[in-house]
Amino acid sequence: MTAIVTGARETGRSFSDRSPIARAYRRFLGRSMLLMIALIIIGAYLLPLLYMATTALQQPGQSTTPGSPVWPASPQTATYQGQQYPVYSVPMPDGSTRSLILIEPGRESSTFVDPSAANPTPIEWQGRWRTLQQAWTFSPLLENFTTAWNQLNFPQLMRNTFGIAALSTLGAVLSSVLVAYGFARFRFPGKNLLFIILIATIILPFQVTLLPQYIMFTRLGWNGTWLPLIIPHCFANAYNVFLLRQYFLTIPRELDEAAMIDGAGPFRILRSVVVPQSLAAITAVSLFHFFFAWNDFFVPLLYLSSKPDLQPVSIAIQEYNALYATQPTLIQAAALMTMVVPIFVFLLAQRAFMRGVVVTGVDK
Amino acid sequence: MSASTQALRHLPAPARRSRLRPSVREALWGFGFVGIWIFGLLVFTAGPMIASLVLSFTDFNMVRPEAVTFVGIDNYVRMLGDPSISASLIATVKFAVITIPVTMVASLGFAVLLNQPSLPAKGPLRALVYMPMMIPLVASTLVWMGFLNTDTGWLNGILRALGLAGPDWINSDVWVYPALSIMGLWGIGNFMLINIAGLQSVPTELYDAAKIDGAGRWQSFRRVTIPMISPVLLYNLVIVLIGTFQYFTQAYTMTNGKGDPNNATLFMNLVLYREGFVFNHMGYAAAIAWLLFVIVLILTLVLFWFSRSRVYYAGGDR
Numbered sequence A: 001m002t003a004i005v006t007g008a009r010e011t012g013r014s015f016s017d018r019s020p021i022a023r024a025y026r027r028f029l030g031r032s033m034l035l036m037i038a039l040i041i042i043g044a045y046l047l048p049l050l051y052m053a054t055t056a057l058q059q060p061g062q063s064t065t066p067g068s069p070v071w072p073a074s075p076q077t078a079t080y081q082g083q084q085y086p087v088y089s090v091p092m093p094d095g096s097t098r099s100l101i102l103i104e105p106g107r108e109s110s111t112f113v114d115p116s117a118a119n120p121t122p123i124e125w126q127g128r129w130r131t132l133q134q135a136w137t138f139s140p141l142l143e144n145f146t147t148a149w150n151q152l153n154f155p156q157l158m159r160n161t162f163g164i165a166a167l168s169t170l171g172a173v174l175s176s177v178l179v180a181y182g183f184a185r186f187r188f189p190g191k192n193l194l195f196i197i198l199i200a201t202i203i204l205p206f207q208v209t210l211l212p213q214y215i216m217f218t219r220l221g222w223n224g225t226w227l228p229l230i231i232p233h234c235f236a237n238a239y240n241v242f243l244l245r246q247y248f249l250t251i252p253r254e255l256d257e258a259a260m261i262d263g264a265g266p267f268r269i270l271r272s273v274v275v276p277q278s279l280a281a282i283t284a285v286s287l288f289h290f291f292f293a294w295n296d297f298f299v300p301l302l303y304l305s306s307k308p309d310l311q312p313v314s315i316a317i318q319e320y321n322a323l324y325a326t327q328p329t330l331i332q333a334a335a336l337m338t339m340v341v342p343i344f345v346f347l348l349a350q351r352a353f354m355r356g357v358v359v360t361g362v363d364k
Numbered sequence B: 001m002s003a004s005t006q007a008l009r010h011l012p013a014p015a016r017r018s019r020l021r022p023s024v025r026e027a028l029w030g031f032g033f034v035g036i037w038i039f040g041l042l043v044f045t046a047g048p049m050i051a052s053l054v055l056s057f058t059d060f061n062m063v064r065p066e067a068v069t070f071v072g073i074d075n076y077v078r079m080l081g082d083p084s085i086s087a088s089l090i091a092t093v094k095f096a097v098i099t100i101p102v103t104m105v106a107s108l109g110f111a112v113l114l115n116q117p118s119l120p121a122k123g124p125l126r127a128l129v130y131m132p133m134m135i136p137l138v139a140s141t142l143v144w145m146g147f148l149n150t151d152t153g154w155l156n157g158i159l160r161a162l163g164l165a166g167p168d169w170i171n172s173d174v175w176v177y178p179a180l181s182i183m184g185l186w187g188i189g190n191f192m193l194i195n196i197a198g199l200q201s202v203p204t205e206l207y208d209a210a211k212i213d214g215a216g217r218w219q220s221f222r223r224v225t226i227p228m229i230s231p232v233l234l235y236n237l238v239i240v241l242i243g244t245f246q247y248f249t250q251a252y253t254m255t256n257g258k259g260d261p262n263n264a265t266l267f268m269n270l271v272l273y274r275e276g277f278v279f280n281h282m283g284y285a286a287a288i289a290w291l292l293f294v295i296v297l298i299l300t301l302v303l304f305w306f307s308r309s310r311v312y313y314a315g316g317d318r
Helices: A002-010 A020-045 A047-056 A143-152 A154-185 A191-203 A207-219 A227-235 A238-249 A253-261 A266-277 A279-295 A298-304 A313-324 A328-362 B003-009 B013-017 B022-055 B074-081 B083-113 B122-134 B137-147 B154-161 B176-187 B189-200 B204-212 B217-228 B230-245 B249-255 B268-278 B282-307
Strands: A073-075 A077-080 A083-091 A097-104 A109-113 A123-126 A136-138
Touching: A020 A047, A020 B083, A020 B122, A047 A328, A047 B137, A047 B154, A077 A097, A083 A109, A143 A154, A143 A313, A143 A328, A154 A191, A154 A227, A154 A238, A154 A266, A154 A279, A154 A313, A154 B022, A191 A238, A191 B022, A191 B282, A207 A227, A207 A298, A207 B022, A207 B268, A207 B282, A227 A279, A227 A298, A227 B022, A238 A279, A253 A266, A266 A279, A279 A328, A298 A313, A298 B268, A313 A328, A313 B137, A313 B249, A328 B122, A328 B137, B022 B282, B074 B083, B074 B282, B083 B176, B083 B189, B083 B230, B083 B268, B122 B176, B122 B189, B137 B176, B137 B249, B176 B249, B189 B230, B204 B217, B217 B230, B230 B282, B249 B268, B268 B282
Parallel strands: none
Antiparallel strands: A073 A136, A077 A083, A083 A097, A097 A109, A109 A123
């Protein structure tokens, strides 16, 4: 039916329209158009990153200077008779615009010199020099990074962030693997109810447990240490267990049974059958948790705000921003340094990440 | 692992299993593994939940814990007349009204765009949209604050180039909500990927059938795609909703915890943080936490109830 309809419609077209080359060309054009649209939208979506990189390379105060360009630049200067003078774009009486250096500013007329001329002679220019556009030259400044690096004590922040994230990931993944294995492979009374409770904890706002946890950890003397950031994660959580359980369920039970016949106990089966088969899922869970811990803000704010030596990077750059909010160049340099590691690791491991999202998300 | 247990492993299975029935053994192992989570649930979730409910009926504070007294529902009564509570509820609702549709539409739009069969390099493009999720929230907030700056930010610069006067985004108690919603676009990576998976699970026969019935692109999107991916949309909606009520880091970073401008970013979590950890009114903060929990719970239940007739589950067993 549809074939007839399209066929009828296509008879109206010219011959060249239907040639394979024309069709391939049209398809290529369509694909390029689509790619271009996608790239423009994604470019706009990621534009703030370009803003950040640009600002981080600017001289302090460039963005508030009237007439300054967007890119990192400093006012252009040139030497004339052994002295530095600023360069301006000067509209000439004949309608052209020349880059000239201002050697003697005056109210109604000023003296300029053409720096490119072989034998520079002073040019008298009628008009107010303050209305002229200053010429800018591209000059990225790396000093913002070294300043922010030193002021923040960045190596220590990275050590702290990495330490907290690594320890909490270790605890979270280890416990989640064990719990997911329990849910995936053993029959016990109340299992379904327990699993529903586990999933229900996803919608539980963390605030409800926050204050008693804070009191408890403070009583234990853990306030001002990493422990409140690590220990609560060592007892599995719903997202990880769900993802891992789904994955474990896809591993054929025959493999377990074969190992069991060979005399392997549950731990042995987990270690030599289930875990090697699920490395992809375990990697995804590890990466998720690692960056959750890397980026966490609220809990470190509660327990480590008075311990600068133990703070992760998120707390430190928030405080840094509160101190240096008037210096966007430093703030953007600090922000850029903060995201280098996560973005780098993500780009390396993006497949594992994105597959993991889909497993956790859709099957609910 | 000790030598003796290693040795035991190599004994024939029945010799070790004879004490307990296999089903009991299996259940014990199961409880053993799951017990790790149950322990955590009791110590870090269930216990603290009950404790915070109890706390919300007291005037507990950390400085003089021994002076705690039972105050009944005073904390809850006090919330009714507390201007910062009403301000935070208003702020949360205003924010939610803008950010939830923006997030849902943008994540679906990106999913549809980056799932076009004829689009090349889908994987890398999706990765680019997902990437900002990896940036620590504090850092991305700082970047956006610069980008949205009234005078030196690029967004207003672009608007100026187009001949428009950009608003005072983050310093205006009206424009701060669209500003935060735009910032929130960097968090749609997960929703987009989940939507893509949903789109891919729609059987192509349905589109063919719609085409035969004369449906155009928009119609088949509206009448086939949306109903077929409704479970995924509902899941995203619930997660976005919960996230909106837990909003904290961006607001805290922007105003250093003050809730400026004009209490417009004084979200519930910020009030809770201030009461509990700055003013040391722990009992009152616990009551705020429970208010937040009850609101989220009711909204989630309403959402599920409301969606019962509107969400289509293939297989129909859920």
